[in-house]
Structures are given as C-alpha cells and as structure tokens.
Amino acid sequence: MQLCEQPVHAKAEDDWFRRAAAWARRLPEAEFERARAGVRRQSVRRGVTVCAQHEVFDYWIGVIDGLLKLRTFTPEGKEICFAGVNTGGWFGEGSLLKREPRKYEVIALKDSKVALLDHRTFIWLFEHSLEFNHVLIAQMNERLAHFIGRVEHDRKLDTKARVARALATLLNPVYYPDADLQLELNQEEVGLLAGVSRPVANQALRELEQGGILRVTYGGILVLDVARLRAYGEWDT
DNA sequence: ACATTAAATTCGA
DNA sequence: TCGAATTTAATGT
Numbered sequence: 735m736q737l738c739e740q741p742v743h744a745k746a747e748d749d750w751f752r753r754a755a756a757w758a759r760r761l762p763e764a765e766f767e768r769a770r771a772g773v774r775r776q777s778v779r780r781g782v783t784v785c786a787q788h789e790v791f792d793y794w795i796g797v798i799d800g801l802l803k804l805r806t807f808t809p810e811g812k813e814i815c816f817a818g819v820n821t822g823g824w825f826g827e828g829s830l831l832k833r834e835p836r837k838y839e840v841i842a843l844k845d846s847k848v849a850l851l852d853h854r855t856f857i858w859l860f861e862h863s864l865e866f867n868h869v870l871i872a873q874m875n876e877r878l879a880h881f882i883g884r885v886e887h888d889r890k891l892d893t894k895a896r897v898a899r900a901l902a903t904l905l906n907p908v909y910y911p912d913a914d915l916q917l918e919l920n921q922e923e924v925g926l927l928a929g930v931s932r933p934v935a936n937q938a939l940r941e942l943e944q945g946g947i948l949r950v951t952y953g954g955i956l957v958l959d960v961a962r963l964r965a966y967g968e969w970d971t
Numbered sequence: 972a973c974a975t976t977a978a979a980t981t982c983g984a
Numbered sequence: 985t986c987g988a989a990t991t992t993a994a995t996g997t
Contacts, residue, residue, distance in 0.1 A: 920994060936996065952977055953994065973997090980991070 750775070754798040754849055756822060756911040757869040765863045772855025777847050784840040784848060785826075791836055793850035796824040800846020801919055803926060804838045817880075818843070818927040820904040822912050827870055830856050843923050876908040883968065891967075893930050897938040899967030900928040901948070905960055915957045924955070942966075 751770050752759060758769050775798065778784055785791040787806060795802075797819050804816040804825070816838055819825055829836050830853060859866040880903065891899065901924070905913045919927075925935035939955065942948050947963050949956040957963055 921996095922994080932995090933997080940996085950995085975994100975996075977994075978992085980989100982987100982989080984986090984988105 750798060751849070753912075754796055754822065755824070757824065757866070757873075760865050760869060761859075761863060762865065765859065765866065769851065769855060769859060769866075772858075773849050773851045775847060775849055778842040778845070780842055780844045780846075782842050784842060785836055787837070787839040788835045790833070791826070791829070792853040793826065794824060794830055794856045795819075795826045795840070796849035796851065797821050798847040798849050800848070801843040801923065802846060802848070803841055803843050805841070806838045813929070815927060815929050818900065818904060820910055820913070820917075822910045824851075824873070827856075827874065831860070843926060844919070872908055876906065880906075887968075893928070893934050894938040894941055895966050896930060897924060897928045897935055898942060898947070898963050900924065901955065901957065902960070902964045902967045905957060905963070915960070916951075917955045917957065918953065919955065920953050921950075 751773060755769070755773075758766050761769060773796075778800070784795065784802060799821050801821070802819040804819065806814050806816070808814060817825075826836070833853070860870070884899075887895075887899075901917065904910070904917060904919075904927075905915070907913065921935045921939060922932045924939065925932040928935060928938075930938070939948070939950050942963070943950050945962070947957070947959045947966070949958060
C-alpha cells in the first residue's frame with residue numbers, strides 16, 4: 735500500500751490539469767509537461783473578483799470547476815456582460831499577448847476553482863508550439879464570430895433569445911470540448927449571464943422548456959436540443 | 972415581493 | 985449512523 739502512494743499521487747496531479755485543459759491534451763508530451771509546470775490552482779468564492787478591470791494580470795485563466803463572468807460597466811454604472819466562462823473554458827489571451835491591462839473585470843458567479851497559466855509559459859508555448867497556436871487561433875476565431883453575431887443581434891433580441899444565446903455559449907464546442915449538457919447553474923446565474931432579471935430568466939427558461947429545447951432541473955438546466963438552442967441565439971423568431 | 976418546494980444541515984436517538 | 989426536524993436555497997407566480 736505504502737509503495738503505491740507516490741505514483742497514485744502523481745497520477746492524480748496529472749489528472750486535474752488533463753481534465754481541465756482540453757487544449758493541452760492536443761500538445762506533444764514535452765509541451766504538455768511544460769504547460770503543466772507553468773500552471774497553478776486557486777479557489778475563488780462566489781462573488782469574489784478574480785481580476786479587476788485595468789489590472790495587469792499575468793495569467794491565462796482556465797476554469798477547472800465553476801462559473802466566471804467577464805464584465806464591465808458603462809459610465810452610468812450599467813453592467814455590460816461580455817461572456818460567461820464555464821468549466822473547461824480558458825480566456826485572457828488577448829490581454830496576455832499584448833501584455834496590457836484587462837479590459838474587463840472577472841468575477842466568480844459561484845464558488846470556483848481556477849487554473850492560472852503564467853505569462854512566461856504562455857509566451858513559450860506561443861513561440862514553440864504549433865499545436866498551441868492552432869488552439870489559440872481556433873478560439874480567437876470563434877470569439878470573433880461570437881462578438882460579430884452579438885453586434886448584429888443584441889438590440890433586437892428578445893429575452894428568450896438572449897437567454898438561449900447565453901446558454902448556447904456555455905456549450906460552444908470550441909470553448910468547451912468536454913461540455914456537459916447538464917449545466918449546473920441556477921436561474922439567478924442565468925439571469926446574470928443573459929443580462930435579465932431572475933424572474934425573466936425563469937419565464938424564458940420555461941418557454942424554452944415548452945419548446946422541448948431543455949429541461950429545467952433544481953439548480954440546473956439539462957439541454958436536450960443543442961442545435962435548436964444555438965439556432966435561437968442566431969436568428970430572431 | 973411573496974408563497975411554495977427542494978435540498979442541505981442539524982440534532983437526537 | 986439513520987431519519988426526523990429545522991434552516992437555507994431555488995423556483996414559480
């Protein structure tokens with residue numbers, strides 16, 4: 735028993751990073767190890783700011799478990815939600831590549847565990863790993879498409895579509911290759927991500943449920959038809 | 972904002 | 985350690 739502990743422990747350490755970083759699994763062994771050596775874990779409580787706006791935060795951030803929100807505020811104090819980041823998501827490459835202050839604030843919507851990949855390691859991967867660059871390009875390309883779609887539709891989107899879009903983003907396969915169709919977020923959190931009040935989120939969810947797109951569960955949402963959910967955010971209906 | 976229901980926690984055996 | 989009782993959290997209107 736005693737003799738087994740060392741390897742078992744090493745394997746467990748290996749596991750959390752492998753699980754949390756789908757992108758890293760695409761790297762050759764040496765680069766994977768390099769990535770793993772440059773990453774550390776941190777727990778954040780619900781409501782805590784992970785990274786303040788205008789701060790130079792020297793990490794690429796991954797969500798091991800939990801839910802974060804990227805947001806800023808208008809001069810009048812109205813919140814603008816850029817994105818929710820679900821378990822498995824990684825973000826912040828823009829600020830890291832340019833080494834500039836964050837253009838948004840990052841807060842935890844629920845108790846979360848995050849992974850922090852330091853700037854030096856990020857740059858090393860950027861300069862040495864073809865696979866890492868493929869990952870980055872794919873993700874940035876997806877973000878571009880996402881925000882273009884948003885500019886195009888945000889004004890006319892009704893609340894139902896906004897909720898659908900927020901949920902669909904949490905299931906985007908480019909951001910979350912391992913996404914689970916059972917989303918663990920309550921209706922208040924849906925509201926915070928979609929930019930609607932909790933009761934409005936509730937009504938939208940129940941309408942989507944009527945359409946057979948998802949099922950509302952206690953403290954979560956089971957998505958039944960991802961394609962239709964996605965379609966809802968893309969076009970008005 | 973309030974009433975209802977589900978889940979988590981506490982407590983006593 | 986089990987389950988009833990109480991408290992807290994989430995939902996529905």
